[in-house]
Amino acid sequence: MAAAAVGRRGSTTSTFVSLAVAMAIAALSSLPPSSTAAKAAPCSSHTFSGTTGGQNPYASCADLPRLGATLHYNYTAATNTVAVAFRAPQAKGDDGWVAWGINPSGRAGMVGTQAVVAFQRSDGSLVAYPTLLDSYAPSMAPAAPGDLAFPVSDVAAEYVDGKEMVLYATLALPAGNGQQGSSKFTHVWQQGTAVVNDVPAAHPTTGDNILSTATIDFSD
Numbered sequence: 001m002a003a004a005a006v007g008r009r010g011s012t013t014s015t016f017v018s019l020a021v022a023m024a025i026a027a028l029s030s031l032p033p034s035s036t037a038a039k040a041a042p043c044s045s046h047t048f049s050g051t052t053g054g055q056n057p058y059a060s061c062a063d064l065p066r067l068g069a070t071l072h073y074n075y076t077a078a079t080n081t082v083a084v085a086f087r088a089p090q091a092k093g094d095d096g097w098v099a100w101g102i103n104p105s106g107r108a109g110m111v112g113t114q115a116v117v118a119f120q121r122s123d124g125s126l127v128a129y130p131t132l133l134d135s136y137a138p139s140m141a142p143a144a145p146g147d148l149a150f151p152v153s154d155v156a157a158e159y160v161d162g163k164e165m166v167l168y169a170t171l172a173l174p175a176g177n178g179q180q181g182s183s184k185f186t187h188v189w190q191q192g193t194a195v196v197n198d199v200p201a202a203h204p205t206t207g208d209n210i211l212s213t214a215t216i217d218f219s220d
Contacts, residue, residue: 043070046087048166049158058085062216066208067191071100075218079172080182082218083154086116086167088191090159095120097192097200098165101133102185104149104174108213111135113188114149116169118157119195128157128167133188140200150174173218183219188212 043061058072069088076082086100101115110133117140118128129142130152145151151172158166175182189212194201203209 043072043087046070046072048072048085049160058083060218060220064189064212065214066212067189069098069100069189069191069212071187071189071216073218075183077183077219081170081172082183083170084168086189087160087164088167088189089164090162095194096165097195098167098190099131099192099200100167100187100189102171102173102187103213104185106186108186108215110188110190110213114143114152115188115190116152116155116167117200118165118167119192119200121195121198126157126159128155128169130155130169137202184215184217186213187216 043063044056046061047056048058056072057074059074061070061072063070067088069086072085072087074083084100086098088098090096090098097117097119099115099117101113103109103113105112113133115131115133116128117131118126120126130148131140132138132143132147152169153172154168154170156168158168160166173182173185190203190209191212192200192203
């Protein structure tokens with residue numbers, strides 16, 4: 001008798017647990033997907049101004065693992081050139097700056113990188129140009145064409161909805177270094193919070209700002 005009573009209580013408890021689990025699943029499924037709302041939209045969903053219907057004219061894109069940035073690009077193998085659009089959130093409204101570039105030395109770091117940088121001048125105009133990251137405290141000044149390791153053209157920038165800056169450029173890629181092919185490079189991207197006297201100030205030296213480097217093969 002006692003054993004039978006225990007058996008009935010176990011059955012009732014199991015029924016209640018199953019019902020509670022079912023109700024919990026139903027309640028969770030009815031909630032809005034708040035966790036996905038906090039994530040940045042994937043690069044494949046991005047559109048660009050100046051295109052018909054605000055389309056995405058780039059065949060390839062990558063959601064970069066740091067700073068909420070994305071890279072869109074069109075690679076032309078015949079000429080070994082790549083047209084890129086680098087997008088990054090503005091860290092501090094109109095006061096910040098963004099940069100992207102490749103390091104032809106193959107080293108996974110900023111020193112040796114030839115980059116393009118964009119920011120808003122004190123007069124309100126948006127400026128973009130190539131620069132050389134030749135040390136851990138580079139001048140961030142415009143590089144003379146003769147100082148560039150490879151040609152860079154069509155450099156431009158724009159704001160998107162006041163929240164992101166988009167940096168455009170076309171690169172005639174160098175031959176590569178070591179085991180890297182002509183389409184595979186170390187690339188570096190950055191986001192700063194201040195511009196002082198029309199010169200990008202140093203970026204933070206912790207967290208994502210010192211980890212924003214990866215390898216990319218433009219032919220993939």
